[in-house]
Amino acid sequence: MGNTSSMLTQYDIEEVQEHCNHAFSQQEIVSLYHRFCQLDRNSSGFITGDEFLSVPEFAVNPLSQRLLRMLDGLNFKEFVAFLSAFSPRISLQQKIEFLFKVYDFNSNGKVTFDDILSVLRDLTGSFISEQQRQEVITRVLEEAGYRRDSSLVLSDFMRVRMYYCFQYLYYKLSFRSLFTD
């Protein structure tokens, strides 16, 4: 797939579709490509952190820095794979795997107390004290049957009954707008 070409061939589309486990239809992949090219202003083949942050809605998100580390340097195929977790066609298991990856900062397959603390810190900022944050996490971990120094693995995440888990919010992902372009 050429970095600078603005046309996708049928072969390219199918390759991307394979890579993202058919999370998106071919039409959606073409629309995502237009969007990718729009964000990738200097046509370098990947979107830099700065280019992501030029989208104000993304920049104000509390998890933007964390996501930027996952998004930095991705080419189009990987970009689509990243977004696939948000597609309604993807199974709950795969969505939880994605959620796990967001927490598992150093990608060692384990989510520790500190990982959870780090995410909670991003989400709450200076509006909860560090002590209160630790107290909250300890309390919910113990209530769920874990100890403070336990590390959670993927199967632990699967066992937790996630209330939202991307289910009812997918319509907010305005894919329909892509068709109007």
Added chain:
Amino acid sequence: MGGLDSSSMETDLDRPNIEEYLTTETIREVPKKLHLSDLLDISPTLTEAAGAIVDDSFTRCFKSNSPEPWNWNIYLFPLWCLGVVVRYGILFPARVGVLALGWIVFFAAFLPVHFLIRGHDKWRRKIERKLVEMMCSVFVASWTGVIKYHGPRPSRRPQQVFVANHTSMIDFIILEQMTAFAVIMQKHPGWVGFIQKTILESVGCIWFNRTESKDREVVATKIREHTQGVDNNPLLIFPEGTCVNNHYTVMFKKGAFELGCAVCPVAIKYNKIFVDAFWNSKKQSFTTHLAQLMTSWAVVCDVWYLEPQYIRPGEIPIEFAERVRDMISVRAGLKKVPWDGYLKYFRPSPKLTERKQQIFAESVLKRLEEK
């Protein structure tokens, strides 16, 4: 944001949904006690981020759609070629000629008047005003501008400002053709800057510099002085602060709306069939933009002068600004987005992120109390 109907699932995608970010609506119907699942399930925030990556209303404001090529078959292509020949070979040189002639006549009249007629200031200014209006008409003629003005022509009175939506610097020229306005402009480099310093000075313009932080107060003072002055040209302000692609309006800055005087809205809408008048200052210099206009068939637009508005009792300037933006957007058929135009140049304020953090923190703390 009054007047937004959120009852249908078929959300209008350009409808601003900023209120969903800044209220507790995104965390709805959750069980009272805090569980591990509530802490781990950060998918609402992640989905918001992914939604912004996939599409966002801010980037849409500055997108210039490249025109669909229509010359794709055997008889359309020669027609198109003929059109190119006419546009570049005949129209463009003729227009450049008209423009050059216009500049010569202008300078021949302006320079003597400006430097020689010293005693009779009132006459001098009157003549200079007429000359600037004439020069703007020459400019408009040089792109074959077909401009329809609707509504009563602006009158020269103190205690009024004019506000308009902004698509390109030619907005100023189009409006100036009809009435000599004094305008607030960003300081530009190059030949545009030269013209700003010499000629526009005579019409009474005010300069600002986006990058200087103290600038706002200085400009605000100058604006206030200008509107008090009886003999000054009416002041024209583009409250968006940046060029937008004539399909959307971004938030109006409140500076023009807290002066305590009448605000006369002006709506401008360009007809895209002839040329896309949006000046994407990041992609083109003004010279390239002008050249693009001069090699198109025509610039067609509508200008509506709307009824002067006054701030209502109990209304704050931001609400007043939104009300006027509403009027202009409806008249010109533009969609409103809740973003500040300056986000083109600067990152959003961390306060917006902090607001979200605060909402989440408060909900966690509240549920921690629940047992």
